Amino acid sequence: MSRSDLNSTSRTNWAALESRSEENIDYSDIPPLTDEFFARATLRIPAERAHNLVQLDPDVKQWFQAQGESYKTLINDVLRQYIENNKSQRSA
Numbered sequence: 678m679s680r681s682d683l684n685s686t687s688r689t690n691w692a693a694l695e696s697r698s699e700e701n702i703d704y705s706d707i708p709p710l711t712d713e714f715f716a717r718a719t720l721r722i723p724a725e726r727a728h729n730l731v732q733l734d735p736d737v738k739q740w741f742q743a744q745g746e747s748y749k750t751l752i753n754d755v756l757r758q759y760i761e762n763n764k765s766q767r768s769a
Contacts, residue, residue, distance in 0.1 A: 722730070733741075733752075741748040 741752050744751055
C-alpha cells in the first residue's frame with residue numbers, strides 16, 4: 678500500500694521529504710525525553726492486540742524464555758495441553 682493510499686488528503690511532498698538525509702533534519706523544536714517524561718508516560722495498546730495480553734510472574738516468564746526463542750509457542754502448547762487434560766473436569 679502506498680502512502681497516497683493511506684491518506685489521500687495529505688499535501689506532504691513525500692519525495693522531497695524522503696530525499697533529505699538524516700543530518701539535514703532539524704530536531705531543535707523537540708524537547709528531550711527526560712526521566713520525568715517516562716514517569717508520566719502511559720502505555721497504550723491497540724484494542725485488537727490487548728486481548729492477547731497475559732500477566733505472567735517474572736520467574737515464570739524467565740523460565741519459558743530460557744527454553745528458547747519459541748517460548749511463546751511453548752507457553753501456548755502448555756496451556757493447550759492443560760485444557761486437553763482437564764476437559765472432562767470442566768464439563769462436569
